[in-house]
């Protein structure tokens with residue numbers, strides 16, 4: 001549905017995005033994750049036809065965004081970084097206005113506006129002035145205007161930025177409801193956002209894609225390490241040294257005399273080996289759990305760690 005090839009944007013001397021390549025299939029919900037300044041908004045502005053790339057191509061539903069911007073815009077609903085707010089319009093009037101701009105007419109007009117209002121739970125405020133709404137409701141109006149022409153593709157630039165936790169949860173629910181009906185790309189600089197809503201994520205840093213994969217693959221298969229939490233009754237003095245000496249153990253840290261945290265290379269039998277060493281030590285094993293390195297660590301490594309680093 002969306003094809004991006006070697007997409008590059010330079011602002012003067014500054015390269016904001018550098019040869020991006022990715023595809024998004026119909027019905028997918030893809031998260032564009034990266035710290036501020038990574039190039040997320042720039043990419044979205046190009047895909048939606050609001051800005052020309054310096055090089056490379058972007059296609060939506062088979063149409064090149066610059067050869068056929070009208071065809072592309074028909075298929076896309078866009079929530080920009082700073083949503084266009086017509087503060088002195090009523091919610092319903094504004095949505096009707098946007099739908100008309102997008103070519104919705106006749107009997108469809110009321111149906112489409114009703115549907116956007118219903119999806120974004122704006123029914124109770126549809127006759128209110130936009131300027132009198134809370135930030136959370138304004139953001140919903142922004143999403144409603146993206147939805148109102150019932151486009152195949154939705155591009156949402158940081159849809160939860162500046163909202164309180166309850167509002168964030170509501171927007172996340174809404175995005176989950178859109179799954180399957182629309183192809184969605186959303187951007188965010190916060191990881192829980194993509195974890196909550198997206199099937200696939202593209203991590204971007206300094207204008208380059210540093211990883212792209214399904215959420216499941218990124219958080220497990222590629223992490224290559226495992227963290228074991230250990231609770232013991234009373235460790236003997238040499239436990240730390242003995243654990244460190246086991247094959248595949250990277251680090252052993254005791255966070256309290258009873259609690260230990262062990263990082264190990266990904267291996268099936270690491271738990272078994274740690275448990276048997278603890279028992280030999282006479283420490284009294286109370287609890288042992290293991291988790292794969294989580295996506296947050298991967299994200300931080302990719303975006304704040306080694307500049308040249310990447311998983312791909």
Ligand SMILES: Nc1ncnc2c1ncn2[C@@H]1O[C@H](COP(=O)(O)OP(=O)(O)O)[C@@H](O)[C@H]1O
Pocket residue numbers: 011014015016034035036037038039040041042043
């Ligand atoms: N209009 C512009 N003129 C010059 N530089 C810009 C402009 N817009 C964005 N940039 C720069 O391009 C880079 C990417 O910005 P942006 O796409 O907004 O990132 P993000 O949305 O990931 O925070 C940043 O370094 C930013 O300062």
Ligand SMILES: [Mg+2]
Pocket residue numbers: 037040041042081157158
């Ligand atoms: Mg941005």
